[in-house]
Amino acid sequence: MRFSEELEARFARLASQYPWKRSALIPMLLYAQDEVGYITDEVVSDIAHRLELSELDVRNVISYYSLLRTKPAGKYVVQVCTNISCLLLGADELFEHCKHRLGVGHTQVTPDGRFSLEEVECIGACSWAPAIQVNYDFHLDVTPEKMDKVLDQYATKAQA
Amino acid sequence: MKTILTPTPLVSHPDEVRIVSKRFGQGATSIDRYIELDGYKAARKALEMQPEDIINEVKVSALRGRGGAGFPTGMKWSFIPKQSDADKYILVNGDESEPATCKDRLIVEYDPHSVIEGTIIAGLAVGAKLGFIYLRGEYRYLLEIVERAVADAYAKGFLGKNIFGSNREFNIITQTGAGAYEVGEESALMESLEGKRGLPRLKPPFPAIKGLYGGPTVINNVETIASIPPIIINGGKWFASFGPEKNGGARLTCLSGHFNKPGVYELPLGYPAKKLIYDVGGGIPKGRSLKAMVPGGSSTFLLTREEAESASMDYDWFAKRGEFLGSGGVVAIDDQTCMVRMALCIMKFYQHESCGWCIPCREGTDWLKKTLMRFHAGGGMEKDIDQMLYLAENMAGRTFCALGDAAAFPTISIVKKWRDDFEMHLDGKPCPFEKKGARERDLAVV
Amino acid sequence: MADVNITVDGKKVSAPAGTLLIEACKSAGIEVPAFCYYPGLSVQGACRMCLVRIEKMPKLQTACTVPVAEGMVVTTNSEEIVQARKATVEILLGNHPLDCPVCDAGGECELQDMTFRYGAAESKYMEAKQHREEQQWSPVVYFDRPRCILCYRCVRVCGEGMDVWALGVQNRGVTSIIAPNKQDHLECEECGMCIDICPVGALTSGAYRYKTRPWEMNHVGTICTHCGDGCKTTLGVRRSKGGMEIVRGDNRDKSGINGDFLCIKGRYGFDFSHHEDRLTQPLVRQDGKLTPVSWEQALAHVADRLKQVRDAQGGSAIGVIGSNRTTNEENYLLQKFARSVLGTNNIDHHRTADYPAFAKAIAGKQNATATLRETMTAPAVLLIGNDPTEQHPLLAWNLRTNHRVHNGRLYIVNSREIKLRRQARAFAHVPEAGGESAMVRYLAGEENYASQIETAGFNRDAMRSFRDAVKAEQGLVIIFGSELRGDDVQALVRFGAGIGAKFVCLGDYANSRGAADMGLYPDLLPGYTDLARGSGFAQEYGSVPQQPGMDIVSMFAAAQSGRLGALYVVGSNPVARYNIDPAALKNTFVVVQDMFLTETATTAEVVLPAANAYEKSGSFTNTFGDLQLLKKAGDLAGVRSDFELIVRIADRMGADIRKLVPFGKGVRADMGQSRGAQSGEADRHMVWLSAHNLEPKLSPFDPEALLDEIERLVPGYNFSRLKLFAGHEAHTFAPEHSSVGQPSAPETIVPANDTLFTSGTLGRYSNAMNSVIENRRAPEEIPAD
Ligand SMILES: Cc1cc2nc3c(=O)[nH]c(=O)nc-3n(C[C@H](O)[C@H](O)[C@H](O)COP(=O)(O)O)c2cc1C
Ligand code: SF4
Ligand code: FES
Secondary structure: OOOOHHHHHHHHHHHHHOOOHHHHHHHHHHHHHHHHOOOOHHHHHHHHHHHOOOHHHHHHHHHHOOOOOOOOOOOEEEEEEOOHHHHHOOHHHHHHHHHHHHOOOOOOEOOOOOEEEEEEOOOOOHHHOOOEEEOOEEEOOOOHHHHHHHHHHHHHHHHO | OOOOOOOOOOOOOOOOOOOOOOOOOOOOOOHHHHHHOOOOHHHHHHHHOOHHHHHHHHHHOOOEOOOOOOOEHHHHHHOOOOOOOOOOEEEEEEOOOOOOOOOHHHHHHHOHHHHHHHHHHHHHHHOOOEEEEEEOOOOHHHHHHHHHHHHHHHHOOOOEOOHHHOOOOEEEEEEEOOOOHHHHOHHHHHHHHOOOOOOOOOOOOOOOOOOHHHOOEEEEEHHHHHOHHHHHHHOHHHHHOOOOOOOOOEEEEEEEEOOOOOEEEEEEOOEEHHHHHHHHOOOOHHHOOEEEEEOOOOOOOOEEHHHHHHOEEOHHHHHHOOOOOOOOEEEEEEOOOOHHHHHHHHHHHHHHHOOOOOHHHHHHHHHHHHHHHHHHHHHOOHHHHHHHHHHHHHHOOOOOOHHHHHHHHHHHHHHHHOHHHHHOOOOOOOOOOOOOOOOOOOOOOO | OOEEEEEEOOEEEEEEOOOEHHHHHHHOOOOOOOOOOOOOOOOOOOOOOOEEEEOOOOOOEEOOOOEOOOOOEEEOOOHHHHHHHHHHHHHHHHOOOOOHHHOOOOOOOHHHHHHHHHOOOOOOOOOOOOOOOOEEEEOOEEEOHHHOOOOOHHHHHHHHHOOOOOOEEEOOHHHOEEEOHHHOOOOOOOOOHHHHHOOOOOEEEOOOOOOOOHHHOEEEEEEOOOEOOOOEEEEEEEEEOOEEEEEEEEOOOOOOOOOOOOOHHHHHOOHHHHOOOOOOOOEEEEOOEEEEOOHHHHHHHHHHHHHHHHHHHOHHHEEEEOOOOOOHHHHHHHHHHHHHHHOOOOEEOOOOOOHHHHHHHHOOOOOOEOOOOHHHHOOEEEEEOOOHHHHOHHHHHHHHHHHHHOOOEEEEEEOOOOHHHHHOOEEEEOOOOOHHHHHHHHHOOOHHHHHHHOEOOEOHHHHHHHHHHHHOOOOEEEEEOOOOOHHHHHHHHHHHHHOOOEEEEOOOEOOHHHHHHOOOOOOEEHHHEEHHHOHHHHHHHOOOOOOOOOOHHHHHHHHHOOOOOEEEEEOOOHHHHOOOOHHHHOOOEEEEEEOOOOOOHHHOOEEEEEOOHHHOOEEEEOOOOEEEEEOOOOEEOOOEOHHHHHHHHHHHOOOOHHHHOOEOOOOOOOOOOOOOOOOOOOOHHHHHHHHOOOOOEOOOOOHHHHHHHHHHHOOOOOOOHHHHHOOOOEEOOHHHOOOEOOOOOHHHOOOOOOOOOOEHHHHHOOHHHHHHHHHOOOOOOOOOO
16 A cells, blocks of 8 residues: 555654554554545555554554544544533533534534544543534634534535 | 644633743744743753752652652652663653643643653653653644654754763654543553553553563653753752642642633642632632532542532642542532533543453443433432442452542542432432433433 | 462462462462463453452452562452452443353353352343344354453463464453454464353354253363374263264363363364264175175175185285274284284385384483473474474464463474464574475584575574574474484484483374384384384284285285285275375275275275274374373264274184283183293283283273283383373383384375364364365464564
C-alpha cells in the first residue's frame, strides 16, 4: 500500500525513532486513519508488515482505542461530550439537538457521508462545557445555536 | 489533518499563585519569547548541579504528583537506580482523561517549553537520555504545538547530543494516544507507548525499576513536570512555602459544572474549598445551592455541601478521611440535579473505559451501569440500592489497577450520601429532577 | 535457590525463593482457587479469585502474583476472603449464561465448581444478558462468547506455549472478546490446547460438542497412535452399536509424559477408528474379488498356504513386513513367529530413521540416550534436521517450554527455516541436500566440510562460533532426524560423546522405535543384536536362521522375480510407501492385516481386519526409548488384534504356542531341577518370572506374557515395572548394549514427512484431520515475540 509522500516520510521517521519499532504502531494507525478515512484491512496488513507484527496483533490494538475505527465515518465526525461537566450544562440536549439536525444517531453517518455523530466521554474541556470536537477541532461553550453555526461551517467546507 | 486553533479561554483571580501558569497568554509558545520570560534558565542551572542535588531540591519543594495520586515527586525520582544496564526514560503523562480535568492542556497550549525544560531536568536528575511526552489522542492540536516547540529546542541545541553545549545528551519524542482513559494509568501508559493495548502491568516491578522498554522510568504528570523549572530556579523551600506541610506549591484547579465562574485557576494547596466555591468560582448559578461537589475528578468520593464547605484543598485533609484530593477537577453540582443520574453518568464512563482485564472492574462497572440505567428510568427496586453498594464495595480494593477503585468510590459515596435521591425513583416514579417535558434520552450503548 | 519460610493458615511452609504464593500453598496442600492462573504460563492477576490476606498488607493480595518472602504470614481462608471470592463469582456470573445443562463443560467446569464451593448460587442479576451467536473458528474449534470469563488462558497457551499467537483480545472493557484474526477463523496448528485449557465451556471441540455428557463416558488414558513422541491421550468412550465408540480425546488428568500438551492428532485424530471404511470381516480373494468369509475360513487359508510355501520352498521364500504402529509385543511376536515358525529372517518394516546406525554408534555407552522429559529441562539442546513442530509436536512443545521456563539454550542445524528457530540461540541454516550431514562433519572437527555449508547467511565466523558455543555446553542433548544416517551418525556420536552429550534419534511413527528395538530387521535380532551373537535367542526360540534375510526392498524384488512365495504384511502399507507396482506381487501369496483396504491390502489374497492401537493393550516405545502402556479404549465388533491373529495363524500352522507365547505353567521342565547332568531343561521363563515375583500369564492372547519375555530377553528392556504399571513411562536402552550388529540398508529409510495434519495411512481416514486440511488458509509467519 502506498500512502501520500508526506505520510510515507512520517512513517519512515516513526519507524526509526523509538527504542522499539513497535512503538510506532499507534501513531501510524492514527495518521493512516486521518489520510484514508478509516483503518481498512489493507492498512492493517500494510502496517503489520512494516512493523513486523501479526495482523491479529494490530487488530487487537486498534480495537482497544476508541479513536481508531475500522469502518468508514463521515468526513466530519461530530463528537459530543456527555460526561459529567458537560452533562450538567446541557450536553444531553445538545446531543439530542445534533441527532435531529443531522438525522442520525450515535456512531451513524449521514447519507451524504459528510457527518457522523458520536456521543463521547470527557474530552478534557470541562471548564468550557458543554464542549464538542469535530474531528480534532474543539468547540467550547457550545449552545444549540452555536452548534448550528458550527455545523453550517463544516457543511460549507465539505461542499468545497 | 490541520486543526483549527481557537485559544482556550483563560481566567484569573487575585488569590492565584502563578507558578505554572505564569506565562499563560504571553506568547511563550515561541521559544524566543519563552527565553525572554526566563525560559531554559532552570535547565542551564540543573546542568551545573549534581543529580542528587536536583532530586533533593524537588524533595524539599514538597511537590506531589499532580496526576491524581499525589505521590511525592522527589521521592519517586530517588527510586531510580543510579546504575542501570537498561536505558532510563522520562515519561510525561499528558493523557489527561480524568473527567472534569482540563489543566494539562493549558500548560501545553500556552507554555510547551516549560514541559520540555522540566523533562530535561528530570532526565538530568535520574540519568535518562530520552523523554517522551504522551498526550491524549483528542489533543492533536497540542501535539502540533509541542512538536514545534521540540523542533525549536533541537534547533537551538537545547535538545540533542550536546544540550546547551554541555556534552550531555537528551532527546524528546512526542506522540498522542488514541482514545483510552486507562492509558493515563502509568503502567498502561507504558504499554501504549510500546504500541500495545493499554492494559496495566503487574506491579512490582514498579516503573522506577523496570518501566518503559524494560528500563527504569520516571512517570510524571504534565503539571508536575512543569513545576520543576520554577523549583530549580527559586528553590524547593520557596515552592514548599505556598502550601501546608508536605503539600508544596499551587495547583491548577479546574472549576466546572455549576459554577458562575468556571475556569482553570492556579491556587495554593490547602486553599479553603468554601472560598473556592463561592469566591473564585463565583458561587452557584441561578440562585441555587450546592448539593454535591466532586473534589478532584470523577474518581474521587463526592462531598456533600457541608463537607465541601469545610474542606481544605490539600492531599492530607482528604487522606485523613480516607478520601482523595484527586486530579484538580472540581465540579459543583446544584440542588436541582439528580444524583442517580450523576452516578449513572460516572459509571457509564468507567464502564466504557474499563480496560476489561480484571473481572470485578469489567463486569462490575457494566452491571452497575445497567442497574443505574434501569433505576433512573423508573425500573428501580429497593433492593437495587443495597446491591449497588454491595457491588461497588466488592470492587473497591479488589481490582488489578486503580480504575476499579475509581469507579467504586464515587458510587459508594453517592449511594451512601444521597440515598434519598434513589428512593425518590422507586415505584416506577419518573426522575423528580428531569425538567418538565424533557424526555428520557436513551443512552447510547457504548 | 534458597528456601523461604512462610506461614500459611498457621502451617509452616517452605518454598524456593521466587515461588509464587499460590504454588507454595499448593505444595502444602492448601488450594487457592484461580481462574486465570495457570502453571507455566505468564502471570495475569486478572480474575481476582486467588485473593488472600497477607499480614501487614493493606489490601487483599492475589496469591498468583506475589512471590513468597521470608516470614510472610498468610491467611487463605477467612470470612473476609470467602466473602470476597463469593462476590467475585457473583459478579462474574452476572452476565454469564446459565446454560450449564447443555454446555459441554457441564460437570467439568471450574466456574460451576467455584459457584458450588462459594455458594454464590443466588442470581442477583436482573439486567438483560449480552448474547452473541457462537462461532465456528475452524472445523475443530468453536467459540461461545457469552460463556467466556476472559481468563486469557487460551491466549497464553496459544502464544506462549505453542508460539502460534492465533488468539488475541479484541475491544476493551465489557465488550472484550477473545478472537482470532478478523474475528472469524483460526490461523493455527489446530492443537486444541485452547479448548483443553478453557476453564468453562467457551471453547469447545468440533469433534465432541453436544455429543454426550462427561459423566456418560469412560475415560481411558492410553498412548496416542500417531507420531513418535508418545503423548498420553485420554479417550472418552461410550457404548455404541459396534462396541465402544471413542467420542473425545483430551488431556484430562495431565498425568502423561506430555503434561498439558496434545496436538491435533492426539486430540482429534482418533476418528479413523470408526471410519465407515473400517474392515470388519475377513476377506479372501475368490474369482479375483476380495470376498467376506468367516474367520475360520480365512485363518485356515492363511495357515495352509504359509505352511505350504514354507514346507515346499523353505522359509526364505516367505517375507514378513511388520508395522510402526503395532505394539512392542506384537512386533516381538511377529519376528519370533517369522524366525521360529516360518523359519526366515526375511523380516523388515518401513524404516523412518537409522536406529541401527544409532545403536552401533552408541553401543557400549551408558546413559547415552535422553528421555523425552529431559528435552524440557536440559540446559542445552542441539537439534539437527527434522522439523519437530510438524513431525514431533510434543518435542517442539518441550523445547519451547525449556526455552521459556528454564532458559534452555537451543541450537539448530537445518536446511529449512523451521519454526523452532525462533526459540534458538543460534541457527545454522545449512544448504539443502547434505547440509545437515556436512555440518555434523564440521562439528566433529572435519574442517574441509566448511566449504559445503558456507552460505551468505552462514559464514565461517558464524560456523565457528556455533561450534564453539555447542562445544562449551554441559549437559547437552543432541537430537537428530533422518537426514543423518550411517557414518554421519557415527561422526555425530563421536563429537557429542566427547562433550558428554546425550542423544535422541528421531523416527516418525508411534512405535517406530519399538519396531526397531523389537528386531524387525533381516539382519538384527531384538535389541539390534547381531545375528551371529544371538545364540541366546536361538536357544530360547528353538532355532533362528543364521543367514541375514531380505530387507523390504529386496523382498519386493524377489517377488517380482518370482522368488517370494508368500508375503505376510502386518499393519503396513509398503506398496504405497515404496511405490511398488502391484503386478510385482501377482505370483506371491499376500496376506495383509489392516484396518482398511490399503494399496497393499488390495493386492492381497487374504485381508484380515485388525484392531488399532486404541482397541488393544500392549506397549509402545517412543522415539526417545520411553516405554509406555496402552490401554484398550475403543472396541469394534469384527476386528481382532494383530497379536491374536499371529497366534491363531501360528496355531493353525501347528506351531507350539507355548513356545511362542510363554503362558501357563510348567512348559518344558519342572522348576528348580536345573542342577546336575540329569536335570531337565529348565523353563527359563518360569525361573525368571518367579525370581521377579511375577505371575505366569494364563492366556496365549495376553500380550503381557510377551512383555515379560521382552523384559527378560531384549537388551536394554530392563525397565521399571513400578513406573510402567503406575502409568508412567520407563526409559529403555536397547541401543546401548555391546552386542549390537552392523547396520545395513540405510537407503530403505523413507521418512514419513508427515505434517501436523497428516499421519500416514491413518491420517487419510481421519475426517477431523482432513477437514482441517481442507479448511486451511496458509498461516502467516510472525516474528517471535
Ligand atoms: C485509571 C487511571 C487513570 C489515570 N489517568 C491519568 C491521567 O490522565 N493523567 C495523569 O497524569 N495521571 C493519571 N493517572 C495517574 C498515573 O497513574 C500516575 O500516577 C501519574 O501519571 C504519576 O504522575 P504524578 O506523580 O506526577 O502525578 C491515572 C491513574 C489511574 C489509575
Ligand atoms: S481495574 Fe481491572 S479491568 Fe479495570 S481498568 Fe484496571 S485492570 Fe482493567
Ligand atoms: S489466579 Fe490470581 S488473579 Fe486469577
